[in-house]
Amino acid sequence: MRRIRLGVNVDHVATLRQARGTTYPDPVLAAGLCEMAGADQVTVHLREDRRHIQERDVRILRQTVQTVLNLELAANEDVLSIACDVKPDLATLVPERRQELTTEGGLAVVGRETEVSDVVARLKAAGIRVSLFVNPDVEAVEASARCGAQQVEIHTGFYAEARGAEQALELKRIRLAASAGARLGMSVAAGHGLDYVNSRAVCAIHQVEELNIGHAIMGRAFFVGMQEAVREMIALMSEEEVRHRAR
Numbered sequence: 001m002r003r004i005r006l007g008v009n010v011d012h013v014a015t016l017r018q019a020r021g022t023t024y025p026d027p028v029l030a031a032g033l034c035e036m037a038g039a040d041q042v043t044v045h046l047r048e049d050r051r052h053i054q055e056r057d058v059r060i061l062r063q064t065v066q067t068v069l070n071l072e073l074a075a076n077e078d079v080l081s082i083a084c085d086v087k088p089d090l091a092t093l094v095p096e097r098r099q100e101l102t103t104e105g106g107l108a109v110v111g112r113e114t115e116v117s118d119v120v121a122r123l124k125a126a127g128i129r130v131s132l133f134v135n136p137d138v139e140a141v142e143a144s145a146r147c148g149a150q151q152v153e154i155h156t157g158f159y160a161e162a163r164g165a166e167q168a169l170e171l172k173r174i175r176l177a178a179s180a181g182a183r184l185g186m187s188v189a190a191g192h193g194l195d196y197v198n199s200r201a202v203c204a205i206h207q208v209e210e211l212n213i214g215h216a217i218m219g220r221a222f223f224v225g226m227q228e229a230v231r232e233m234i235a236l237m238s239e240e241e242v243r244h245r246a247r
C-alpha cells in the first residue's frame with residue numbers, strides 16, 4: 001500500500017527560541033516528538049543568516065533523528081561544507097534571499113545547470129541524496145534530472161495561495177510536474193504552504209511520495225500539542241490515500 005511520507009519542518013521551534021536567545025524551545029526535542037507521533041522525516045533549513053536553525057541543531061539532529069534527516073540549504077559555501085561534513089540523509093537545495101519571510105520561489109535550475117550540477121555532484125560524493133526544490137514547471141523538473149538530482153520537491157506555495165479556478169490551474173501544474181519527475185525516474189516530493197485542508201488534493205496526486213510541512217503543523221501544535229498535530233496530519237494524508245485508491 002502506498003503511503004505518502006510526512007516530513008515535518010521544525011524550523012519554527014527554533015524561531016521561537018531565537019526570539020529570546022534562550023535554550024528553549026529546542027527543535028531537537030520537537031523532532032523527537034514528531035518522530036514518536038509517526039513522522040517519516042525531520043526537515044530543517046540551515047539558513048545563511050542563521051535566523052532559526054543553528055549549526056548545533058543540525059549536528060545534534062544528525063545523532064538523534066531515527067527516521068530521515070532532510071537538510072534544506074542554499075548553494076553557498078558555508079552551509080555546503082557543513083552539509084558535506086554532517087551528512088544528512090537528504091539535502092534539499094533551495095534558493096535563499098535574506099529579506100524573505102520564508103522560501104519564496106523554486107530554485108532556478110534552467111539556465112544554471114552547470115552550477116547546479118556541480119553542487120549536486122558534491123553532495124552526492126559525500127553520500128547524501130539530493131533533492132531540488134523547484135517551481136511546478138516541467139522544464140525545471142527536466143533540468144533537475146539533467147543535473148543528477150535523485151528527487152524533486154515541487155513548490156506548492158502558489159497553489160496554496162491561489163483560490164477558485166486559479167487554484168485548480170496551479171494544482172494541474174503540480175500534477176504535470178509530478179508526472180514529469182516520476183517519468184524521469186526521480187522521487188517526487190511536494191511542500192510549502194500546505195495545511196490541513198489544501199494538502200488533501202496534493203495527496204491525491206499519484207506520483208507524490210512525500211510532503212514537507214512546517215507552518216501548519218507548528219501552528220496547530222500550539223493548541224493540541226506537537227504529537228497530536230503530527231498525528232492529525234498523518235491521519236488526513238492516509239484518509240485521502242484510501243479515498244484516492246477507491247476512485
Ligand code: PXP
Nearest residue numbers: 103133191192193212213214215
Ligand atoms: N519545503 C521547503 C523546501 C521549504 O523551504 C519549506 C519552508 O521552510 C517547506 C517545505 C515547509 O513550508 P511550510 O512551512 O509553509 O509548511
